[in-house]
Amino acid sequence: MIVLNSFIHLFKTPGGHYFYDVNKNVILSLSEEQYKILEYYRKSDETDKCTSEFNAQAIESIKHLRDLGFLSEKRPKEMYHPLNDTILSHLNNKVSKITLQITKQCNLRCKYCIYSGDYENRVHSNEKMTLDTARKGIDFYIEHSKDNEKALLAFYGGEPLLEFEFIKNCVEYFEEKAEGKNIYFSLTTNATLLNEEIVEYFQKHSVHLLISLDGSSEIHNRNRVYRDDKGTFEKVLENLEMIKTKFPDFLSKNIAFNAVLDPQNEFSCVNNFFTDFELAKEASVMASQISNLYRKDTVKASKEYISEIEYEIFKIFLSELGYLDEKYTSKLLSKEYVERKVRYSRLQMRDELPDRIHHGGPCVAGVQRLFVDVDGNFYPCERVSESSPQMKIGNINDGFDVNKIKTLLNIGKLSENKCVDCWALMFCDLCAAAADDIDGLSTEKKVSKCSGVIDTADSMFKDICTLREFGAELGKEIYALDMIE
Ligand code: SF4
Numbered sequence: 001m002i003v004l005n006s007f008i009h010l011f012k013t014p015g016g017h018y019f020y021d022v023n024k025n026v027i028l029s030l031s032e033e034q035y036k037i038l039e040y041y042r043k044s045d046e047t048d049k050c051t052s053e054f055n056a057q058a059i060e061s062i063k064h065l066r067d068l069g070f071l072s073e074k075r076p077k078e079m080y081h082p083l084n085d086t087i088l089s090h091l092n093n094k095v096s097k098i099t100l101q102i103t104k105q106c107n108l109r110c111k112y113c114i115y116s117g118d119y120e121n122r123v124h125s126n127e128k129m130t131l132d133t134a135r136k137g138i139d140f141y142i143e144h145s146k147d148n149e150k151a152l153l154a155f156y157g158g159e160p161l162l163e164f165e166f167i168k169n170c171v172e173y174f175e176e177k178a179e180g181k182n183i184y185f186s187l188t189t190n191a192t193l194l195n196e197e198i199v200e201y202f203q204k205h206s207v208h209l210l211i212s213l214d215g216s217s218e219i220h221n222r223n224r225v226y227r228d229d230k231g232t233f234e235k236v237l238e239n240l241e242m243i244k245t246k247f248p249d250f251l252s253k254n255i256a257f258n259a260v261l262d263p264q265n266e267f268s269c270v271n272n273f274f275t276d277f278e279l280a281k282e283a284s285v286m287a288s289q290i291s292n293l294y295r296k297d298t299v300k301a302s303k304e305y306i307s308e309i310e311y312e313i314f315k316i317f318l319s320e321l322g323y324l325d326e327k328y329t330s331k332l333l334s335k336e337y338v339e340r341k342v343r344y345s346r347l348q349m350r351d352e353l354p355d356r357i358h359h360g361g362p363c364v365a366g367v368q369r370l371f372v373d374v375d376g377n378f379y380p381c382e383r384v385s386e387s388s389p390q391m392k393i394g395n396i397n398d399g400f401d402v403n404k405i406k407t408l409l410n411i412g413k414l415s416e417n418k419c420v421d422c423w424a425l426m427f428c429d430l431c432a433a434a435a436d437d438i439d440g441l442s443t444e445k446k447v448s449k450c451s452g453v454i455d456t457a458d459s460m461f462k463d464i465c466t467l468r469e470f471g472a473e474l475g476k477e478i479y480a481l482d483m484i485e
């Protein structure tokens with residue numbers, strides 16, 4: 001008899017048949033006959049009816065596989081985060097990074113901004129952080145990051161450069177308090193307010209800038225505009241030219257670019273811009289999508305737009321396999337290959353699933369990042385809404401709210417019945433933000449995103465296996481894809 005309810009995911013590539021064994025956490029390759037057997041017995045509720053239809057040797061190999069511990073039916077019993085019981089020690093000693101929201105004001109009115117009014121309960125305002133709040137935040141961070149060699153302070157807005165004197169004050173206070181550690185500063189900016197004095201200061205204090213630049217003048221100016229709707233590209237370019245002339249080292253070492261991809265634009269135009277753009281030649285360039293988190297309407301991409309991106313990812317694969325020179329690949333999407341390698345590295349053979357496990361996705365709120373808003377309230381990151389009480393995980397006066405942090409960490413509890421039977425649980429990337437309904441955490445909202453997660457995991461598996469079929473070296477741990485052949 002062959003197991004009917006194995007916890008596995010079957011999938012095919014143009015060159016092979018595979019299954020992912022959730023208990024063992026590995027992908028194994030199958031012959032077409034073996035694949036059909038597993039597929040048949042997953043659908044049928046009559047165990048031995050059709051055994052005569054299949055080749056006896058293939059049936060035996062599947063039985064052998066089961067004897068080796070594969071194809072187990074075991075499901076976890078509950079969603080329970082492995083760090084739940086040691087969270088206090090992490091919160092007390094290992095907080096990695098603090099981000100200060102120094103102002104909610106901005107000199108621009110970008111069309112897709114999270115404060116543009118298109119997002120639930122978030123608008124620009126004149127609220128800004130006081131120096132006392134910033135210092136208390138920094139003191140709290142230093143006190144709660146004793147185990148770390150690095151000390152990281154990030155500035156976030158609105159537009160942080162509206163408050164340059166404030167930034168200087170924080171930088172110098174942080175340098176004093178974190179003396180002896182490897183100090184790292186970063187700042188996300190629209191780059192319109194940069195001038196020589198600011199850059200000189202940032203160079204001296206090793207501040208790293210993440211500059212928002214969406215592409216050519218036409219593309220950038222479509223969304224990134226001043227209050228009077230005038231585009232900002234020309235000003236950003238002028239400032240970058242100034243940096244190139246006066247602070248060439250700063251341009252190559254301290255600046256990275258982020259392009260927000262608007263599916264209304266052709267991806268190839270954005271891509272070509274960054275391939276040719278002299279001022280970003282040596283810089284790291286990344287892309288992000290317009291955020292749909294808390295958005296009142298969803299930004300959807302057309303099929304043509306998705307195909308354009310998939311084609312570029314395909315070219316990156318060809319380049320990794322040695323069939324295409326890297327210079328023809330997209331700088332903006334270079335992390336796509338790395339992401340697949342990271343997923344591959346999560347395939348680590350184990351005996352079986354533990355009874356208690358948690359799906360992938362949630363950060364350890366407050367530990368990986370600590371976002372402090374203008375009023376001194378704590379949040380897990382800058383992406384979550386400051387209007388959501390359930391996302392507020394403490395404040396500079398009272399410290400961490402450990403119970404709330406545990407709720408966010410164990411967000412799998414919300415959808416436990418579904419998660420314990422989900423083959424993609426190790427590859428899930430849904431955190432509490434995906435369930436945040438402003439008024440509370442919503443199971444419905446969270447599970448509405450599951451099909452997207454499962455489709456992505458399936459297509460990543462197919463990419464990984466196709467790449468391996470063509471000889472890609474994805475990591476040192478190569479599991480026995482052919483062990484049952
Ligand atoms: S988006 Fe979610 S997982 Fe990521 S840092 Fe924010 S809260 Fe944590």
Ligand code: SF4
Pocket residue numbers: 359415418419420422424425426428429430447449450451453454
């Ligand atoms: S995709 Fe949905 S069901 Fe699957 S682990 Fe994630 S939250 Fe749970």
